[in-house]
Amino acid sequence: MFLKIAAGAALASATLAVPATAGSTRYPLTIHNCGIDLTFDKAPETVVSLGQRGTEMLYLLGLADKVVGTAVWRSPVLPQFAEANARVERLADNDPSFEAVIARKPDFVTADLQFHIGQKGVVGTQAQFAKVGIPAYNLPSDCADRPKMQTSDGPRPIPFEMDLIYNDITELALIFDIPDRGAELVAELQAREEAALARIADVDLNGVSIVFWFSSATKEADPYVAGRNGTPGYMMRQLGLTNIIDSTEDWPTVGWETIARANPTFIVIGDMTRRRYPMDSTEAKMEFLHTDPVASLMDAVQQNRVIAMDVMPMGGSTRVIDGLETLADALTSMNAGQ
Numbered sequence: 001m002f003l004k005i006a007a008g009a010a011l012a013s014a015t016l017a018v019p020a021t022a023g024s025t026r027y028p029l030t031i032h033n034c035g036i037d038l039t040f041d042k043a044p045e046t047v048v049s050l051g052q053r054g055t056e057m058l059y060l061l062g063l064a065d066k067v068v069g070t071a072v073w074r075s076p077v078l079p080q081f082a083e084a085n086a087r088v089e090r091l092a093d094n095d096p097s098f099e100a101v102i103a104r105k106p107d108f109v110t111a112d113l114q115f116h117i118g119q120k121g122v123v124g125t126q127a128q129f130a131k132v133g134i135p136a137y138n139l140p141s142d143c144a145d146r147p148k149m150q151t152s153d154g155p156r157p158i159p160f161e162m163d164l165i166y167n168d169i170t171e172l173a174l175i176f177d178i179p180d181r182g183a184e185l186v187a188e189l190q191a192r193e194e195a196a197l198a199r200i201a202d203v204d205l206n207g208v209s210i211v212f213w214f215s216s217a218t219k220e221a222d223p224y225v226a227g228r229n230g231t232p233g234y235m236m237r238q239l240g241l242t243n244i245i246d247s248t249e250d251w252p253t254v255g256w257e258t259i260a261r262a263n264p265t266f267i268v269i270g271d272m273t274r275r276r277y278p279m280d281s282t283e284a285k286m287e288f289l290h291t292d293p294v295a296s297l298m299d300a301v302q303q304n305r306v307i308a309m310d311v312m313p314m315g316g317s318t319r320v321i322d323g324l325e326t327l328a329d330a331l332t333s334m335n336a337g338q
Helices: 052-060 079-086 096-101 128-131 163-174 179-201 231-239 256-262 282-291 320-337
Strands: 003-005 031-032 037-038 048-051 067-071 090-092 108-111 136-138 208-216 266-271 305-312
Touching: 003 179, 031 136, 037 108, 048 052, 052 067, 052 079, 052 108, 052 163, 067 096, 067 320, 090 096, 096 320, 163 320, 179 231, 179 320, 231 320, 266 282, 282 305, 305 320
Parallel strands: 003 305, 048 067, 048 108, 067 090, 108 136, 208 266, 266 305
Antiparallel strands: 031 037
């Protein structure tokens, strides 16, 4: 048995932007983006978005009609955008080719990760896109805390904060000349976070610990679990939970024997539609937890304190707030059952 919370249901199709830039964008606009300068003479008319979190930001900003292609999906789109998203061509579930992207004739390309369109991007480099006259923009949250790295992996020296996501929203709204909309969305997300934290104000969290299990490369492999400085680490810090994993890596691999010795109060497992690894599915994770001779002995497994959470809140997006709400609900339920 486990708890499964559908992430994203609470986000309405909002409007948004940033108080400091409210009004209209002045063009030409130059944005310093992940080590390069991008200049816009006007608001983009067509965009290919490589990454679900950036795509959903565009939809939340009311820009679905400008999106002509997407790729890199892990979960279903936010429910309120299912119809709009169905009209947008999906170039690939994972990594599309450079040719597939430019075939959509966008005048703007965005990516969630430097891995896709960074200086060594697997889809294409920023220089490649520049040669065909297309600004290639990485969401700044992926590189703001690792400015000299050309990858989205590895240690995260500076802990994640939601201000990084709010900056993503603000910059996208500025580029598209809709700064007021960005401010609204930021304010809505901040209000929801405050409400989630208020719900657990009277919950005794002394000694409550947690581990986030994203996936495993094979059933026999050590699991990828959340380090202290990534998005799950932010959720844990905000809620006053103890992360049993003390690593600056976003998703280090840690043996089940080590996890079992720590005996976390809760286990959060990544719920996704992606099937890159055999252990991506929720069903495979649950079967493992209940049959593995080590994992099955943990209190969280035996006492049904396993939470299946959509992976999108785990990757730094507007859905981080959904993750906070999911955990707040689990903590209040635990408190009520005591």
